[in-house]
Amino acid sequence: MISTKYRIPFNKPHLAGNEFKYIEHAQAIGQLAGDGFYTKTCERWMLDTFKCKLSLLTHSATAALEMMAILSRVKPGDEVILPDYTFVSTANAFVLRGAKPVFVDIRPDTLNIDERLIERAITKKTKAIIPVHYAGIGCEMDTINKIAKKYNLLILEDAAQGFLAKYKGKYLGTLGDMSAFSFHETKNIISGEGGALFVNNNTYIERAKIVWEKGTNRSNFFLGLVDKYTWVDIGSSYLPGEMTAAFLMAQLEKAEDINKKRMLIWNRYHKELADLEKSGHLRRPIVPALVTHNAHLYYVLTNSSQERIGLMEYLKKQGILAVTHYVPLHSSPGGKKFARFVGSMNVTNRVADTLVRLPLYYNLSTRQQGDVLQAIHDFYKRI
Numbered sequence: 001m002i003s004t005k006y007r008i009p010f011n012k013p014h015l016a017g018n019e020f021k022y023i024e025h026a027q028a029i030g031q032l033a034g035d036g037f038y039t040k041t042c043e044r045w046m047l048d049t050f051k052c053k054l055s056l057l058t059h060s061a062t063a064a065l066e067m068m069a070i071l072s073r074v075k076p077g078d079e080v081i082l083p084d085y086t087f088v089s090t091a092n093a094f095v096l097r098g099a100k101p102v103f104v105d106i107r108p109d110t111l112n113i114d115e116r117l118i119e120r121a122i123t124k125k126t127k128a129i130i131p132v133h134y135a136g137i138g139c140e141m142d143t144i145n146k147i148a149k150k151y152n153l154l155i156l157e158d159a160a161q162g163f164l165a166k167y168k169g170k171y172l173g174t175l176g177d178m179s180a181f182s183f184h185e186t187k188n189i190i191s192g193e194g195g196a197l198f199v200n201n202n203t204y205i206e207r208a209k210i211v212w213e214k215g216t217n218r219s220n221f222f223l224g225l226v227d228k229y230t231w232v233d234i235g236s237s238y239l240p241g242e243m244t245a246a247f248l249m250a251q252l253e254k255a256e257d258i259n260k261k262r263m264l265i266w267n268r269y270h271k272e273l274a275d276l277e278k279s280g281h282l283r284r285p286i287v288p289a290l291v292t293h294n295a296h297l298y299y300v301l302t303n304s305s306q307e308r309i310g311l312m313e314y315l316k317k318q319g320i321l322a323v324t325h326y327v328p329l330h331s332s333p334g335g336k337k338f339a340r341f342v343g344s345m346n347v348t349n350r351v352a353d354t355l356v357r358l359p360l361y362y363n364l365s366t367r368q369q370g371d372v373l374q375a376i377h378d379f380y381k382r383i
Contacts, residue, residue, distance in 0.1 A: 007319035008372060013185045013192070014362035016254035022246035034239025035213075038246040045252050046196060049164075050171050052179075054199035056212050056238075057245055061160040061182035061195035063238045065093035068156045068178045068197065070211050070234060071204045074099040074127050080156075081121050082130040083113035084330050084341060084348040090132055090158050091329055095338045099127070103330045103341035106348050109286040112139040114347070118147050121342040128154035131176070136188075136296035137287055138167030141175045154178075159198075163189050164259055165294035177201040178208075183248055188262060188296055189255050191248035194240055211235040258362055259294050265360055265369060266295035272373050273300065281380045298358050299325070300376075305353040307383070312356060314379040320359065320372055328352050 026038055039057050046055035058064045074080065076098030082090055084103035091101040104117040111134045118129060129148055131139040148155045155176030159165075162172035163181050173179035178201065183194035199208050209219040215235030220226050240248075251258070270284055277284050283301040287293055302308040308324070315322050328348045329335040359372055 005319075006316075006321040008321065008359050008364075008368050009361075010321040010323050010357065010359050011186045012361045012363055013190055014258070016250045016258065018250035018253065019247045022250050023243050026242040026246040029242075032242045034237075034241055034245075035219075036242040036245070038242050038249050039239070042245050042249050042252060043196075045249070046198070050174055050198065052174050052198040052200055053202060054197075054205045054208060056197045056199075056208060057240050057248070058180075058195040058197055058212075058238045059240045059244070060193050061158075061180045061184070062089040062093065063236075064180035064195045064197040065089050065158065066096060066236070067208065067211050067238055068180060069093040069097045069099070071178065071199075071208055072128055072154050072156065077125060078127045079123060079125040080128045080130055081118055081126060082158075083132050083134075084328050084345050085111060085134070085326055085351060086132045086158065086329065087160070087326060088329065088332075088334065090130060091335070091339060094130075095334075100125075101329070101335075101339040102126070103335070103339060103345070105343055105345050106134075106351065108347050110134065110137050110139075110288065110291075111351055112137065113144075115140045115143040115147070117343055118144065122147075122151055122153075126151065126153060128156050130156045130158055132158040132160075133162035133165065133172050135285065135299065136162045136165040136172075136294035137285070138162065138165060138172050138175075138291045138293075140288075141167050145175070148176075156180075160184075160195070161187065161294075161296045163187065163294060164255060165296075166292040168290045169292075173198050174200055178204060183251075188259055188294055189248070189251045191240070191244045191251065194244050194248055197238075207233065212238050261362055262295035262360065265364055266298050268369060269298045269358060269360075269373070273376065276377070276380055279380075295360070298360050299355050300358065301351065302354045302356060308354050308356055310383070311376070311379050314382075315372070315375055318371070318375045320375055322356050322358050322372075324352075325355050325357060326352060 078099040157176040157179035159173040160182035181196040183191040218229040330341040
């Protein structure tokens with residue numbers, strides 16, 4: 001996502017301070033493979049912070065999603081319900097198990113799955129609902145959980161963008177049976193590539209450890225519960241290496257400070273673009289009153305796809321990289337081949353055509369952000 005062509009890139013990975021110190025320490029310990037000192041330290045931090053029942057570091061959020069698909073025991077012929085506007089991994093993890101994603105439209109305010117559309121997508125084949133917390137803004141989880149309970153469905157949260165965000169005072173990722181987080185370089189808390197699986201349902205704890213460790217009971221071996229470990233189930237190598245975990249631990253130590261800085265940037269965008277929303281030129285993000293977001297990204301919605309193209313081109317000429325987001329999954333080649341959708345996708349299509357993500361990263365300076373804001377205002381003065 002970074003290009004030297006732009007004086008203000010869309011994203012720029014940041015350092016919290018102790019990353020290289022901890023990487024050197026990991027090497028000095030003498031174990032760089034996964035599940036070492038730093039993996040355990042990161043997992044303990046997450047357990048203490050989120051109060052989930054099990055946290056496992058993974059090499060990506062995609063890996064965590066794939067683990068959830070395995071643990072949910074979906075099989076060919078089963079269906080899972082998810083929003084059309086999300087990253088491909090949300091759907092692909094379940095396609096790999098033979099299940100069929102069923103897409104529904106998103107809400108026009110939060111851009112999250114429209115909970116009012118979920119029930120009409122449920123069939124006898126439905127096994128799970130997968131809410132995706134877009135931009136770190138929580139889905140309407142009370143309603144979604146009521147639907148899941150009514151139909152005996154799993155709730156599998158895609159909280160890739162929602163680290164440390166909350167819904168009604170509770171952390172995203174702790175509101176369903178399992179959840180996936182991302183520490184990709186574009187996220188708030190980063191390790192380059194990286195992720196985590198949270199398990200909140202006791203039913204899946206022991207099997208999660210086995211799936212995580214290539215389908216073996218290796219975790220029990222190191223706990224002294226078995227005298228040797230062996231292959232007992234399906235699984236894969238979902239662990240990150242210790243250098244990745246060491247880098248992540250340095251970020252977790254500063255997680256609150258990182259999010260506070262991002263929130264200052266987010267709030268400035270929101271305040272200084274209010275006049276353009278009032279004049280009808282664009283729409284700003286909408287955050288429900290009972291949701292505490294994490295300033296993961298800041299977007300605007302233009303009035304047309306042509307206007308979006310014009311705005312992005314104008315910003316590029318000023319040396320500023322703003323980007324779009326997802327292609328609706330229902331219209332993608334993979335979506336047409338492996339999935340189905342229920343109802344119209346009008347909101348998804350409109351958002352996909354008009355959404356622009358603005359530069360937002362930890363080291364974005366006040367002056368740089370001012371240049372972005374000035375360029376946006378200058379563009380709208382010209383049209």
